[in-house]
Amino acid sequence: MSRYDLLVRGGTLVVPYLGTIRADLATKDGKVAAIAVSLPPDEADTVLDATGKLVFPGAVDAHFHLGIYRPLPVDAAEETRSSLVGGATTVLSYFRTGQHYLNKTGPYAGIFPEVLSSVAGHAWTDYGFHLAPMDTAQVGEVSSLVEESGVSSFKYYMFYKGFNLSADSRDAKAFTMSDEYDLGHLYQLMEAVAAANGASDRRVSLSLHCEQAELMRLFIDRVRNSGDPQTLKAYSDARPPLTERVAIGEATTLARATDCAINLLHLSSGEALAAAREARIAMPEVDMRFEVTLHHLCLTHSELDARGGLGGKVNPPIRTAADTEALWAGVVDGTVGWVASDHACCLEQEKGDQLWPALPGFGGTALLYPILISEGMHRRGLSPARVAELVSANPARAYGLDGRKGNLLIGYDADLAIIDPDLEQEVTTDLLLSGQDHCPFEGRKVRGWPVATVLRGEIAYLNGEVLGSPRGAFVAR
Ligand SMILES: [Zn+2]
Numbered sequence: 001m002s003r004y005d006l007l008v009r010g011g012t013l014v015v016p017y018l019g020t021i022r023a024d025l026a027t028k029d030g031k032v033a034a035i036a037v038s039l040p041p042d043e044a045d046t047v048l049d050a051t052g053k054l055v056f057p058g059a060v061d062a063h064f065h066l067g068i069y070r071p072l073p074v075d076a077a078e079e080t081r082s083s084l085v086g087g088a089t090t091v092l093s094y095f096r097t098g099q100h101y102l103n104k105t106g107p108y109a110g111i112f113p114e115v116l117s118s119v120a121g122h123a124w125t126d127y128g129f130h131l132a133p134m135d136t137a138q139v140g141e142v143s144s145l146v147e148e149s150g151v152s153s154f155k156y157y158m159f160y161k162g163f164n165l166s167a168d169s170r171d172a173k174a175f176t177m178s179d180e181y182d183l184g185h186l187y188q189l190m191e192a193v194a195a196a197n198g199a200s201d202r203r204v205s206l207s208l209h210c211e212q213a214e215l216m217r218l219f220i221d222r223v224r225n226s227g228d229p230q231t232l233k234a235y236s237d238a239r240p241p242l243t244e245r246v247a248i249g250e251a252t253t254l255a256r257a258t259d260c261a262i263n264l265l266h267l268s269s270g271e272a273l274a275a276a277r278e279a280r281i282a283m284p285e286v287d288m289r290f291e292v293t294l295h296h297l298c299l300t301h302s303e304l305d306a307r308g309g310l311g312g313k314v315n316p317p318i319r320t321a322a323d324t325e326a327l328w329a330g331v332v333d334g335t336v337g338w339v340a341s342d343h344a345c346c347l348e349q350e351k352g353d354q355l356w357p358a359l360p361g362f363g364g365t366a367l368l369y370p371i372l373i374s375e376g377m378h379r380r381g382l383s384p385a386r387v388a389e390l391v392s393a394n395p396a397r398a399y400g401l402d403g404r405k406g407n408l409l410i411g412y413d414a415d416l417a418i419i420d421p422d423l424e425q426e427v428t429t430d431l432l433l434s435g436q437d438h439c440p441f442e443g444r445k446v447r448g449w450p451v452a453t454v455l456r457g458e459i460a461y462l463n464g465e466v467l468g469s470p471r472g473a474f475v476a477r
Helices: 072-085 108-119 142-148 172-176 183-199 213-224 232-238 241-258 270-282 294-298 301-307 321-332 365-380 384-398
Strands: 004-009 012-015 019-022 024-028 031-036 044-049 054-057 059-064 088-096 126-132 153-157 205-209 262-264 288-293 338-340 416-426 445-455 458-462
Touching: 004 458, 012 384, 019 384, 054 384, 059 072, 059 288, 059 338, 059 365, 059 384, 072 088, 072 108, 072 365, 072 445, 072 458, 088 153, 088 365, 088 384, 088 416, 088 445, 108 126, 108 142, 142 183, 153 183, 183 205, 183 241, 205 241, 213 232, 213 241, 232 301, 241 262, 241 270, 270 288, 270 321, 288 294, 288 321, 294 321, 294 338, 294 365, 321 365, 338 365, 338 384, 365 384, 365 416, 365 445
Parallel strands: 004 044, 012 054, 059 088, 088 126, 126 153, 153 205, 205 262, 262 288, 288 338
Antiparallel strands: 004 024, 012 019, 024 031, 054 416, 416 445, 445 458
16 A cells, blocks of 8 residues: 555645745545655655646635536536536535525525535535525524534625516516515624524624615616617616625624624625725624625626627626726735636526526636636735735635645645636637536636646546546535
């Protein structure tokens, strides 16, 4: 029997919060077992040559939507496969009751085991779930979900109050299938999450989708009454950054009142980021962390509208070039905690050519490392270690995976993204190995692309192909 299972030789290790070191890394039983300047190749079963490559910790894609529009097993199989392409080895997926997903409601005590059994055996990456308590009874389940089900993060959608946004109907209750989904519900939910956080040794937090519903109602009506243009610019005008600012004010104010740890998800605009910064300065005692997505960093509605189609419809909407630059500035200066994909596989036929009924969301998980390296490291001077913090270490810490995921240290899961920092690729739909049949990032040229992805010590992706069978496991947090 060999001393090591896998030896990654000749590469440069990227260690979050530390920097880069030229070292070999060996694994045993799925864990990082040795790091040294040189390790003997005859002591490992498999040797992977990483000369000239950067060896990153596998990305933790902290914002994902398995099973939102397609059956959970199909999304688990096809969308986590896409994650491997980009060096992501863990996905943290949102789930809620109500329309889409399983299209039903009820206690998570009954529904969450059904979610887990639907995904088991299909995922190529490790995975966990954030759950959204949609009614009062589910709020009562928070502490048991933390203590017994390995769920340490929850979600509230500030824009579901009042009306259903993805169809012409304004019946919010038909969509959420809840009783009272409003700030009163949010306050109770924050109390429950704060209590669970106080009782747990890991961080228990609430993530918020910040767009303000009543203002959206007004601006959507204004856009519809002004000739109803079928563009992504119109969609942004209908849900303007002001709605994010107001929602951020509400969310952070209630977080302070309840002492709840929060994550502000997918801040899409310079205005939203400014509001988040101001809240952090005004309320330094609140544990608040900020997320941005790849698409809000990289895409603009004007470039997508010039190309045509509604594939880029997403909530919050794609904004302007000034917004992308403001968000990058927040990434560079450390305001932003992590970058995620908000991956939601949505086929072209679900988008159609009508703006309002088109389903929101699209995939991007395969581009986490490529875009952070290309646009963040090469173009804006982020260090490799900072890139690793943004897509791996920081989300792992925020969501209760520290000590296991998100770093290259002895005893951690041997999840690796081995990346050629100078390999140039033009993004195509086919390259990403997703089930999605279009890609809003199509045609983008990136420099920096994974050549191999290792999940718990075994090579799962190599030079464009996934290897073996889906070995992803649920990570209780
Ligand atoms: Zn999302």
